[in-house]
Amino acid sequence: MRVVVTGTPGTGKTTATERVAADLDLDVVHLNRLVKDEGLWTERDDERDTLVVDLDAARDELGDWDGIVESHLAHHFEADRVVVLRCRPDVLEQRLLDRGEAEAKARENRESEALDVILGEAVEFHGEESVYEIDTTDRDPDAVADDIAAVVAGEREPSAGTVDFIDYL
Template sequence: MRLGVTGTPGTGKTTATDLVESDLDVVHLNEMVREEGLYTEVDEERDSVVADLEAVATRLEGRDDVILESHLAHHLDLDAVVVLRCEPTELEGRLRDRGASAAKAEENAESEALDVILSEAVDRHGRNSVYEIDTTDRPPAAVAEEIEAVIAGELEPSAGTVDFTDYL
């Protein structure tokens, strides 16, 4: 199985996937992109890099028993996608606690409220391959258990079940 765990920055992807107990290897794509130079440019203003998704896909060829973790994971070929979600006000707080600027935290919170990553995941993979998990008031271990349930085939796809539009 090739599973993507994606979501807006701050939803808990890295923390949860580090706790998943599975035979699947976890690949933290953002780390891999930076460490292996799989990017096309550096955005100094945003303190980020622009990933070269073709290079990432090439690097991952033949890796099938894997969890790909990143806010970009849903742009790759996957068997299933887990989209972690978080209430936008909570998300803003998490990002500010991590040192994000007010503008960057607000931008990500608005993206979360607008379902940007969920929409992209459904557009690329179809509603029947996408699972949503609301991480707002859940401990990371509980989120990891739900990811494990997706891997085990114990859950039905759930795209469109989380709604944060009231934030807007």
Template sequence: MRIAVTGTPGTGKTTATERLASKLEERDAAESSADFDVIHLNTVLEDEALYTEVDADRQSKVADLDALAAWLEGREDTIVESHLAHHFDADRVAVLRCAPEPLEKRLLERGETEAKAAENAESEALDVILAEAVDEHGLESIYEIDTTDRTPDAVAAELAAVVTGDREPSAGDADFVGYLT
């Protein structure tokens, strides 16, 4: 089984997946957690140079999705974490969401430019990643998790419920369109 954990940069994907193993153990699902490897796809992109170019305006690397798909091929029982994770085969897709204002603040605090933080906040308000994930995988595979004002441990517990099948699919519950007005 492959589980994708995706969302706009700054929604808490990396932090939550780093805490996921302990949450699975707390849920008495030690057998499940032992079989899953967490793949931080952005690290793979960097370490394996799986990008086509560097976008100077956005100060980011342009991922080579075909090369990343080839790298992931044959890797099962994984949790793939990245804002790109929904572009690849997955049995379940957890889409982490966050209100645009705190999202923008998080991104600025970690050193992103104002332009990049604003672009990501707008993307979050427009449901860009959620819409892409639903289009790619269908509503029955999507598990939307609002991380706004939630601790990383609470988000990791929600992810554990997705992994163990103790949570129903959901999409469209978080509504941040008011940010755009």
């Protein structure tokens, strides 16, 4: 079973999937770490202080994977189920600022979250029947991890478009 966990930076993918890995004894790939460790990028985006990921090289590196891949780019990979973590944009912006991100980056991600950018891509690439949206606002990481585990176990119905953050633009 291949499950990707995607979502705007700050929705809590790394935090929640670390707990799922511990609870379920599953392999979890944190793609951002793999990209850095293996040099799977093409250039540095100095303005955004990020690396431009080489998705083909990342696909090759992952090979015939099983378990969970976590990243805001994870929905670009083939998968059986696609979890999209969501967070109310003002809360998301604050989480990013608390994590030490630059104001411009926090604001950009707040706007992207309000516009459903990643959810839209996930549905476009995989179809609504494969997408599971989980709102992490006001929920602790263990509760989010339980919801992801329920997707892995096949105990949740697909859901997309269940949150509406457009008023937070």
